[in-house]
Amino acid sequence: MTEKLRIAVLGASGYTGADLVRLLACHPYAEMVLLTANAHAGKPMGQVYPHLRSLKLPRLIKWEEADWSGVDAVFCGLPHGTTQEIVAQLPEGLKVIDLSADFRLTDLPTYAQWYGHEHRAPHLQPEAVYGLSELNREAVQRARLVACPGCYPTATLLALAPALSAGLIEPDDIIIDAKSGVTGAGRSVKENLMFCEVAEGLRPYGVGSHRHMPEIEQELGRAAGRTLAVNFTPHLVPMNRGELVTCYVRLAGGADADRLRTVLTERYEAEPFVEVLPAGELAATHMVRGSNRCVISVVKDRLPGRAIVISAIDNLVKGSSGQAIQNMNLMFGLPETLGLEQLPLFP
Amino acid sequence: MTEKLRIAVLGASGYTGADLVRLLACHPYAEMVLLTANAHAGKPMGQVYPHLRSLKLPRLIKWEEADWSGVDAVFCGLPHGTTQEIVAQLPEGLKVIDLSADFRLTDLPTYAQWYGHEHRAPHLQPEAVYGLSELNREAVQRARLVACPGCYPTATLLALAPALSAGLIEPDDIIIDAKSGVTGAGRSVKENLMFCEVAEGLRPYGVGSHRHMPEIEQELGRAAGRTLAVNFTPHLVPMNRGELVTCYVRLAGGADADRLRTVLTERYEAEPFVEVLPAGELAATHMVRGSNRCVISVVKDRLPGRAIVISAIDNLVKGSSGQAIQNMNLMFGLPETLGLEQLPLFP
Amino acid sequence: MTEKLRIAVLGASGYTGADLVRLLACHPYAEMVLLTANAHAGKPMGQVYPHLRSLKLPRLIKWEEADWSGVDAVFCGLPHGTTQEIVAQLPEGLKVIDLSADFRLTDLPTYAQWYGHEHRAPHLQPEAVYGLSELNREAVQRARLVACPGCYPTATLLALAPALSAGLIEPDDIIIDAKSGVTGAGRSVKENLMFCEVAEGLRPYGVGSHRHMPEIEQELGRAAGRTLAVNFTPHLVPMNRGELVTCYVRLAGGADADRLRTVLTERYEAEPFVEVLPAGELAATHMVRGSNRCVISVVKDRLPGRAIVISAIDNLVKGSSGQAIQNMNLMFGLPETLGLEQLPLFP
C-alpha cells in the first residue's frame, strides 16, 4: 500500500479527538484532511490543543462545511445523540469509526431507555459492528460502520468475556468495581471536574446508573449466550488517564483461578495489545498509560469458589482513540498495530 | 476537670505520630510531656516535621530513656511486633492507647499466622479492648489497654457491623473493594511509595493477603455472631489522605437498601462523628479530609437482593490518630469530641 | 467577653467563603447568623459544600434578603466590582471585613486602570484600612472597613516590606516569582482550571498583567517611602492550596543576607503566625497547609550583593479567610489567634 488513507475527524476538540490526532499524526498511512469542531470552527487545532501546535493540520471547521469527496474514513468523536444524526447524513459507503455510544446498543428500546430519546437513525443500527477489536475482529474487518466500545466496557469485556464464553464464571454474580482517571469525563467544563474538586480525593459516581452498564451487559450477555445483569460501580480517581476494573466473579465449570488465568492467557497469546500477567503480578494503570495496551491479572479469592479479575487500560487510548485506530487498520486491511506502537509513558 | 492529662507519644516520627501531635496540641486537656522516636532521638519534633515547628514540645528521645512518672496516658505508634514488647514493659496501671495491630486480634494463633511470629505479650491480650469507639464505647471507657482499629477496619466496620448485628445482610457474601491514600502506608521509605511510582496511576495491592483482613473478619464475625470470611481488596490511590470502602453485600432478613439505610441512620443518629447520607448522596473522601468524621452511603444495587454500602474516612484521623484521641477521651471521662472538632479541609 | 459576635458571610459559596465558615465554626466567640450566596440561595450550605454538612448553619439566602439587625460583623467574599456596590448599601457602622480587591487600592485611577471601571463607592475608600494584620495592626484595630490583602501580596509583603522599611533592599530591582495552588483562582468553572488541564503540569499566567501587582507595588512603596515597580510573575501549580513567592532582591545599606534574616527574625519574633526560618532551612508550602501561618527563608545569593527571600502561606487561610478572621479578632479586641490555632495538615 503506498497511498495514505484520507481521514476526517469529527469532534476534534474533545480529549478523544485530540488523542486521535496525536496518534494518527504518527500513523504511516493516515493523512488527516478534515477536522471539525463546531464550537472552535475557524481556529487552528494548535490553538485548542497547544501540545499539537507543531503539526501541520487543516483548520477546524463546522461539520456542515465538510467536503467529503476524497475522504476514505471518518472518525466520529461527537456527543451522544448528535452522532446518529450526522452519521446518517454522511455519504453512503464512507467508512465510519464512531467513538460515541450511539451505535453500541443493538436493542433500540434499551437505547431509548438509557439515553432518554428514540434513536434517530435506527436503520443504521443493524449494520453497526461493535468494535472491540480482539473479540470481534472478523466482523470489524468487514464493517462499514464500527461502534467503538466505551472505555469501561473495553476493560471489562477483555477481562470477562472469554471466561463467560468458556463457561468458567457464573453470569449472575458479577460485580465490577471500576476506577477511572478524569479524562474519562471528557473536556466538558463542569464544576465537579475542576482540579480542586477532584484532587486529593476519591469519589464514586453514577452508582447503578452509568450508561456503560447496558453496553457491558449486552456484550457479556452475548459471550454468555443469554441475558444477564451486573453490578457496575465507577469511581473517579485524581489522575488524568487510566482505568482499572476489579471484577469479583464466582467460578463455574469446575474452574479455579489458575485455570481461569490459563484460559485467558491462551486466548490473548497472539494479541499484540492484551497481556495476561503471570500469577502474583497485579495489573496497574501505570503499565499502560498513553498506550493501546491492556493488562489483566487473575487472582485467587479467599472466598472459596471465587476469583478476582483485574484489568487496566488507558481510557483515552485502548478505551477510545487507540482502539478506534486499531479498528481502522482492520477495516482497511492494514497491519493492526500500525500507529499504535507507542510504549506506555512511565513515570 | 482542671488539670491536663500528661501524655506520652511513642513513635512520634511516623505519620500517625505526627497527626497525634497535631491534634493533641489543640486538645484543651492534654499536655504532651514525652515524645519518643528512636531513629530521631535528640532532635526537636519540628526538625522531623517542619509543619509542627511552632509547637513547644519535648525533644524526641529513645523510648528506653523515658521517665514514666507522672505520665497519665501513652499513645503507642510503634511498628507491629515491637509494640507488644514495649507495652509489656510499661508501668502497671498506665493507660495505653495502642495504634499498632499488636493487640487487635484476640485469637493468638491467628495473630501468629498473619504476623509471622508468636505473640510476645499474650498475657496482655485478654485485657485489650478493641477501640472502635462507636461500636465498643462502654468497654473502651473501662479499659486500661485499647487496641485502636486499623484504618480499613474502621471504615468497613462502621459501614457493615450494625447491619450484620441486625441480620440485614448475609455474612457469607461480603466483598470489600477498598481504596486508600498513600499515608496509609506510613512514612517508611520504599520505592513503590515514591512520588513518581504512585502519581498519575492506580494499583491494587495485597490482594488476598492484607493484614487488615483477619481484623475485619474478627469484628464482623463478632457482629454476626459467628465466624465469617470476606473478600477484601485494597487499592492505592494517588492522594495523601482518605480511604473509601465500597462494600457489595447481599441483603437478608427481608431488608432492602432503604431499610438498611434507615437502620444505619438511626444507629448513628446520636454519634458526633458518623453520618449516614440521605438517599442519592454519595460518600467521598473530600467530605472528611483532615477530620475525625466518617460518612456512609447506602445504595440500591441493580442486582436484585443486593446493596452497596460506601464508607469514607481520613485514614490518619478517624482511621488512626483521631480515633485514638476519641478513645482517650472515653477512657478519662472527657467529652468524646474534645480536640476533634476540626472540620474537614476542602479543597 | 461572654456574648458571641453575630457574623454574616456574604458570598459563602466561594472557596474563601467556605474556608471562612470552616474556621469561624471553631471560633469560640463567633456565631454565623447569615450566609448569602445568590446563585445557591435556598440551599443549605452542606449541599454546596458537603464537607460542612455536619454544621448547624443558616440556610443560604440572597444578599438582598438579609436582615442586618443584630449583625456585628460582615465578611464579604463577593466578586470584585459587586463588592463595592453592596458594601455601600450596608447599614452604617456595621464592621466590614472585605476579602475582595475593591478597597485595597487607595488610588482610584489605579483601581480604574486595573479593574476596567470607575470605582462605584469612592467615598468609602478613604476609611478602608489595608488589612495585612502584622504590618498594619493598630489601624486594623480601629477600623470599620478592612480590605484584606490578596494572597500573593500577603506572602510578598510579609517577606519584603520590613526589609524595604529598614532600607536593606533596593526598591528598584525586585523580582517576584510566584507559584500558587489552584484554589487561588476560586471556584469559578473555567476550562483552564479543570483537573486534566492542570494536573501533571506547570504554567505561568498573567505575566505582567496580574491584578495583584498594583497592590504589591502600593504597599511595598508605602514601606519604601516612595513609588516603585516590581516584576511579578505567577505560575499555576498542580496542588489545591499553597503559595510560595521567591523574591530576588538586591541588598542595600550595607546589608548581607544574614543581616536581612536577622532583621526579619527580630521583626516577627513576637508574631504568632509568622516565622523566619534559621539559615539553611527552606520555606515550603507543606509547612503551612490549612493553617494561618507564614514561613520565610532568607538565602544568600551567589550573585554578589543579592539575596533570595522565600515566603510560603496557605492562600486560602493566611492569604484570605484566616487573615480576615485575624482582622476580625483585632477589630473586636479579641485575642488575635482565636479560632486560628489549627496546625498545618501534613501530609
Added chain:
Amino acid sequence: MTEKLRIAVLGASGYTGADLVRLLACHPYAEMVLLTANAHAGKPMGQVYPHLRSLKLPRLIKWEEADWSGVDAVFCGLPHGTTQEIVAQLPEGLKVIDLSADFRLTDLPTYAQWYGHEHRAPHLQPEAVYGLSELNREAVQRARLVACPGCYPTATLLALAPALSAGLIEPDDIIIDAKSGVTGAGRSVKENLMFCEVAEGLRPYGVGSHRHMPEIEQELGRAAGRTLAVNFTPHLVPMNRGELVTCYVRLAGGADADRLRTVLTERYEAEPFVEVLPAGELAATHMVRGSNRCVISVVKDRLPGRAIVISAIDNLVKGSSGQAIQNMNLMFGLPETLGLEQLPLFP
C-alpha cells in the same frame, strides 16, 4: 541505511534508562543488544519496569559482564563519578553518549569543586563534546564522546544562549527561577521524594548549590564570550515530568522583548524540536510532556529594559533521554528526528 545500530544502555534501571529504552524501542534503526543495571542484574527489564514488559529485550546484566563486540553505540545512564571510570574502560573507538554530568564541565578544577573529588578520567575530557544538539550540532556530528546536558541546562541554554551570543541580554544580571517535576531526581529512594512528602505542596531546594549551576554558567559564558555567574533557584513541583525555567534578564544592545523574540524565532525556525511561541502565548510543560520538544516564550517585563524568557521541556526526554537519541542520530548521520516523532501526551 539498512542495518540497525547495535546499542548498549548502561544503567538501564534509572528513569532516564527506562525512557531511553521506551524511545529506542520505537527507533527504526536501533536495536538494543545490551542492557546493564548492576543492582538488578539477572532480571528482565519488564520486572524492573512493568510498562516495558511487552518488549523483547536482553536480560539485565552487570556492566562488568558486557561483551562489547559488535556494539555500535553506548548510552551511559550511570551515576556521576562511576561513569568516568566505566567510560574510561570501554573499547577504544566505541561511540559513547553519556547522560551523566561527568564530562560536561571542561574545567577540571570546577568539576572537583562541585563533585567533591578529582576527575578520574581527565584524559577523556578534552574529546567530550557538550551535547546540546541545537547549539552544538556540528561538533556532535563529529564526536565520539558526547556529554549530554542536564535537564535544567537544556531548558535554560535553549532560552538564553542565542540571546547572549547576539548581545541582546546582559550577562551579569540573569536570574533563573526553575521548576521541575519529580522524575528530575531519579529513581533513588529517599524520604523527601516519597509521594506524601511531595504531593499537594511546593518547595525550593538546592538554592545556591545545585550542580547544574556551573554547567549553565560554563555554557552561557561560552555564548557570551566571557565568564559570568547566574542566579539559579530550582523548585520541586508535584508532577512526574516537566521542567519550566522562568528567566529574568536585562536587555542589552538596544533590544526590547519583541526584538529578542524575533531573534530567537529566527534562530530556531528550522529546528524540529524547538519552537518560540508568538507574543501572548505562554510556554507550559503540558505542551511538551513525553516529547522531545522545547517551547519558549518571550514576555515584556513591566520593569523597563527587562524581559522574561520562559522555556519548557520534558526533563526526561529533551532534558535527557530524547536529546541523547537526537545526538546518536547526529553522530551516526541519521535523520535527527528518528525515533523522536512522538507527540506530547496531553492530558
